[in-house]
Amino acid sequence: xxxxxxxxxxxxxxxxxxxxxxxxxxxxxxxxxxxxxxxxxxxxxxxxxxxxxxxxxxxxxxxxxxxxxxxxxxxxxxxxxxxxxxxxxxxxxxxxxxxxxxxxxxxxxxxxxxxxxxxxxxxxxxxxxxxxx
Amino acid sequence: xxxxxxxxxxxxxxxxxxxxxxxxxxxxxxxxxxxxxxxxxxxxxxxxxxxxxxxxxxxxxxxxxxxxxxxxxxxxxxxxxxxxxxxxxxxxxxxxxxx
Numbered sequence: 001x002x003x004x005x006x007x008x009x010x011x012x013x014x015x016x017x018x019x020x021x022x023x024x025x026x027x028x029x030x031x032x033x034x035x036x037x038x039x040x041x042x043x044x045x046x047x048x049x050x051x052x053x054x055x056x057x058x059x060x061x062x063x064x065x066x067x068x069x070x071x072x073x074x075x076x077x078x079x080x081x082x083x084x085x086x087x088x089x090x091x092x093x094x095x096x097x098x099x100x101x102x103x104x105x106x107x108x109x110x111x112x113x114x115x116x117x118x119x120x121x122x123x124x125x126x127x128x129x130x131x132x133x
Numbered sequence: 134x135x136x137x138x139x140x141x142x143x144x145x146x147x148x149x150x151x152x153x154x155x156x157x158x159x160x161x162x163x164x165x166x167x168x169x170x171x172x173x174x175x176x177x178x179x180x181x182x183x184x185x186x187x188x189x190x191x192x193x194x195x196x197x198x199x200x201x202x203x204x205x206x207x208x209x210x211x212x213x214x215x216x217x218x219x220x221x222x223x224x225x226x227x228x229x230x231x232x
Contacts, residue, residue, distance in 0.1 A: 009153075009154045009155040010155055012153050012154060012155045013155070016151070034180060034211040034214075034215075037180055037182075038180075038182055038215070041153055041154060041182045042182060042183060045154045045182075045184070090220075091218070091219055091220025091223075092220055092223065093220070095193065095194060095197060095224050096194070098190060098194075098220075098224065099190075100183060100184075100186060100187030100190055100191070103183040103186060103187070103219060104182065104183035104184075106219075107183060107215065107218055107219065110218050111218060
């Protein structure tokens with residue numbers, strides 16, 4: 001299933017609706033939902049927040065992958081940014097040194113099983129797989 | 134899908150639904166009014182993203198500045214996983230849900 005979403009946080013509700021539909025259609029393990037929702041939101045929010053030059057919708061594609069799910073997000077008219085190169089977060093730092101910045105991508109990289117990045121013709125495509133027996 | 138945050142009768146802050154980037158402003162506006170020790174009941178929180186974590190972190194730091202802090206109760210295992218990956222289990226007093 002694929003669907004385009006406007007560059008707005010208000011689309012998060014519609015993305016969840018799409019995810020619910022994919023899980024129901026393919027009988028996917030509901031225990032994967034939270035990680036799928038988290039990774040999809042964090043990557044979508046990152047695109048909306050940091051690519052302010054584009055007016056184009058963001059394309060999300062979801063489908064089954066062996067024992068789990070594969071999700072890709074494609075952004076258009078965008079500079080290259082490979083989320084795998086995001087700087088880490090010191091999750092052991094004391095409270096007064098902690099800031100929320102960077103936590104979203106950190107969680108994505110920690111919680112998905114694999115993540116891939118493609119950049120071509122100013123199109124940025126991030127694909128992650130959550131595949132657990 | 135919705136998100137609600139309110140004071141329960143016992144003064145505990147009760148949240149319900151999904152705390153995502155679209156709802157973080159609402160949660161922050163509510164928690165900005167809280168002074169002193171704050172207990173938040175997460176029994177009905179279905180989901181939290183980094184935006185929601187940011188709200189908790191900002192509020193916790195502000196309240197800690199006056200010598201108190203946030204206690205999170207009835208935390209289900211999905212939410213607890215997020216807290217653990219984030220290192221929040223070392224920053225907050227967390228009471229897991231019974232089931």
